[in-house]
Amino acid sequence: MLFYREDELSFLDNPLLNKSTAMNHDDIKSNVLTTTLESAINWGRKNSLWPMPFGTACCGIEFMAVLAARTDISRFGAEAIRFSPRQSDLLIVAGRISIKMMPVLIRIYEQMPEPKWVISMGACASTGGVFDTYSVIQGVDQFIPVDVYVPGCPPRPEGVVEGLMKLQDLVGKEKLSDYSLAQTK
Amino acid sequence: MTRVTEQPLETDKMVLNFGPQHPATHGTLRIIMELEGETVTKATPEIGYLHSGFEKLGEDLDFNQYITITDRMNYLSPLCNNVAYALAAEKLIGIEVSKRTEYIRVLMCELSRIADHLLNVGMLAVDLGAMTAFLYGFKLREDIYDLFEIATGTRLTTSYTLVGGLMRDIPEGYDKAVLKVLDEVDEVASDIETLLNKNRIWQDRTKNIGIISKDDAISYGISGPMARAAGIEWDIRVNEPYSRYDEFDFDVAIALNGDVFDRYLVRMEEIRQSIKICQQSLEKMPSGDVIVDPGLGYSLPPKNEVYNSIEGLIYHFEVTMPNRGMTPPVGEAYVPSESPNGELGFYIVSDGNRTPYRVRTRPPSLINYSIFSKLIEGHMLSDAPAILGSINIIAGELDR
Amino acid sequence: MPTATILSKIKERLPAAVLDITEFAGEKILHVKGQHILTVLSALKDDGFNFLADLTAIDNLTLGGFDRFAVSYHLLSHKTAERVTVKAYISEEKPSLPSVESLWKTADWQEREVFDLYGIKFEGHPNLIRIMNPDDYDGYPLRKDYPRLGRKERGDFPVIDRHIQKKKRLE
Numbered sequence: 134m135l136f137y138r139e140d141e142l143s144f145l146d147n148p149l150l151n152k153s154t155a156m157n158h159d160d161i162k163s164n165v166l167t168t169t170l171e172s173a174i175n176w177g178r179k180n181s182l183w184p185m186p187f188g189t190a191c192c193g194i195e196f197m198a199v200l201a202a203r204t205d206i207s208r209f210g211a212e213a214i215r216f217s218p219r220q221s222d223l224l225i226v227a228g229r230i231s232i233k234m235m236p237v238l239i240r241i242y243e244q245m246p247e248p249k250w251v252i253s254m255g256a257c258a259s260t261g262g263v264f265d266t267y268s269v270i271q272g273v274d275q276f277i278p279v280d281v282y283v284p285g286c287p288p289r290p291e292g293v294v295e296g297l298m299k300l301q302d303l304v305g306k307e308k309l310s311d312y313s314l315a316q317t318k
Numbered sequence: 319m320t321r322v323t324e325q326p327l328e329t330d331k332m333v334l335n336f337g338p339q340h341p342a343t344h345g346t347l348r349i350i351m352e353l354e355g356e357t358v359t360k361a362t363p364e365i366g367y368l369h370s371g372f373e374k375l376g377e378d379l380d381f382n383q384y385i386t387i388t389d390r391m392n393y394l395s396p397l398c399n400n401v402a403y404a405l406a407a408e409k410l411i412g413i414e415v416s417k418r419t420e421y422i423r424v425l426m427c428e429l430s431r432i433a434d435h436l437l438n439v440g441m442l443a444v445d446l447g448a449m450t451a452f453l454y455g456f457k458l459r460e461d462i463y464d465l466f467e468i469a470t471g472t473r474l475t476t477s478y479t480l481v482g483g484l485m486r487d488i489p490e491g492y493d494k495a496v497l498k499v500l501d502e503v504d505e506v507a508s509d510i511e512t513l514l515n516k517n518r519i520w521q522d523r524t525k526n527i528g529i530i531s532k533d534d535a536i537s538y539g540i541s542g543p544m545a546r547a548a549g550i551e552w553d554i555r556v557n558e559p560y561s562r563y564d565e566f567d568f569d570v571a572i573a574l575n576g577d578v579f580d581r582y583l584v585r586m587e588e589i590r591q592s593i594k595i596c597q598q599s600l601e602k603m604p605s606g607d608v609i610v611d612p613g614l615g616y617s618l619p620p621k622n623e624v625y626n627s628i629e630g631l632i633y634h635f636e637v638t639m640p641n642r643g644m645t646p647p648v649g650e651a652y653v654p655s656e657s658p659n660g661e662l663g664f665y666i667v668s669d670g671n672r673t674p675y676r677v678r679t680r681p682p683s684l685i686n687y688s689i690f691s692k693l694i695e696g697h698m699l700s701d702a703p704a705i706l707g708s709i710n711i712i713a714g715e716l717d718r
Numbered sequence: 719m720p721t722a723t724i725l726s727k728i729k730e731r732l733p734a735a736v737l738d739i740t741e742f743a744g745e746k747i748l749h750v751k752g753q754h755i756l757t758v759l760s761a762l763k764d765d766g767f768n769f770l771a772d773l774t775a776i777d778n779l780t781l782g783g784f785d786r787f788a789v790s791y792h793l794l795s796h797k798t799a800e801r802v803t804v805k806a807y808i809s810e811e812k813p814s815l816p817s818v819e820s821l822w823k824t825a826d827w828q829e830r831e832v833f834d835l836y837g838i839k840f841e842g843h844p845n846l847i848r849i850m851n852p853d854d855y856d857g858y859p860l861r862k863d864y865p866r867l868g869r870k871e872r873g874d875f876p877v878i879d880r881h882i883q884k885k886k887r888l889e
Contacts, residue, residue, distance in 0.1 A: 189346050190714050191393035201456040233852045234367045235875050266371030267859050267868025276875050287474055312882055366850035374866050409743050539824030557799050649742040652792055669781045680772040688827045
């Protein structure tokens, strides 16, 4: 309800503000969108994943190629590369992780705030790759929960983009009740 | 009324941890710096965050299988590593390769050198704030990746050479594609030089930073563009030529001051000289086979012979089956080659079995990095990314 | 002076140190006893081999040779563009030899790497600690009797619990 003083009513004569056209049902359908809170939040989250590249080896160079001009990750909203874990929500483990580096990775993962997702890029982060030796962790998923695995040595940039799109599908299906603390034991 | 007495300011040293997860450390480096204000008084680098046991793997893998591992060392220019390992294995066994193989190896090495230097200059620029050079360089690297993909099948981890030759020949029309990309390289190199050479900010941040003297360079074992920027006239392609480099006509870039600006200039000039070498290699490319006779028992035969003739199948099995394999002589060989970082050499010791007894890479990144703690003393904290970027540390080669 | 003459002169001057001079694939190799390596390398450095290109070690457990461990030095002479390899032999009971860090500063990190991977100690080294493996690592990985898959260090990390339950949702 709008309340005006008598002498202010002259603006209502403005032809652009033709108050005789109320919005009818068809106008509402084409101009107003109803959705659930969950879908809106998931839509916002999946289209603005801010990656934190944990690039150690050759996959790091391919990840730089994903950021560069030909395969452009900014069309997915993910161009804001944050090298600080506190400001990002997607950890991309790109490259082999050695036993000296694993405590660093665990610390960085713990520093990221919820919600957070992990993409394990390349064969070495997923399973150890070619390096079945005394000092390479045979798969980061033994210690950190991983959402999407992108195989390849190194994966093509198009492969990384497909992994990102799969992660976007996963994020779109999440429920808000997943993150509620009532779930914990 | 209270009296205010002046006390002298008490200062203390601050210990700052730079890395191992840091955008300006290329890969996984950690430097523990002691600062007094903004000036660095002592820097202790710590490495080993990517140690993967390459040398232990080499004792379990075949001579031909290890070539796939050498790709992952210097992953900015993997073809140079493949060529260096193949040279060492061929010297140990005593094989001579054909002239066409050597010309194609030279072409691939020089294309990798262009790609490596472009990325290095781009990363140095990004660390100092100039993003455009990185994007130009990366766009051109994508074109060079396309060339590698036509010849070898993949972009980054190529595994192109074999003991005794190459995996496959370059296709028809390859020279036209390469010449087109080389013209673009020339333009992009000129663009980057226009952006950076006379730029006041660039010169302030790179001139007189991290000066290496000639004696220091020899004592610390520096090689490659870093040594040439300090005035040492040593380029393995010219002084100890391998793979027929003495048949090519090119100049070697030497600078006199030894600071970060000189290293950048030497690398840009090396890009131009590599363009010359690539063009000469394509003009004078001889015809012939790219693999030595498989009957010797060391090299894999071409795939169409393996699938279509019985001799090809037998030679293939003779080399690859676990209870057979090649029989090299007992001995050792060290062959140095000029990689974009410096002297890359492979030292292979063999005891007559199908796998080497010991494979050692002489890593130019590790040896060049050891001078860092001396270079940074007395400089400010913001000079650390400039010096790190000019050393061109590649973590895969540093830690192996 | 060509390399062969230099090596035979060193053999005449220091007969107690030199074990053998061999040649393979056109390169000369000088085999010496471990304790005398500093005198031999200073003599070679005075004779023109001013650049130490590489420093590494080999475990001769199954290969044979003069002794168990051989530390090999690759030298280069900038004047004559010639290279020579020097191998210093040390035994398993007392794996230590003098450090050449006083001649070339590049030996600093490379000797640390040999200590880390083989357990060979270098007397006179300013800072002999591990460089590649973590500081609390036990064992010397590149020795021939150390397994390639390691001794369970690579599985020894805490498993992170996220404290939320994400239900698996299939299409």
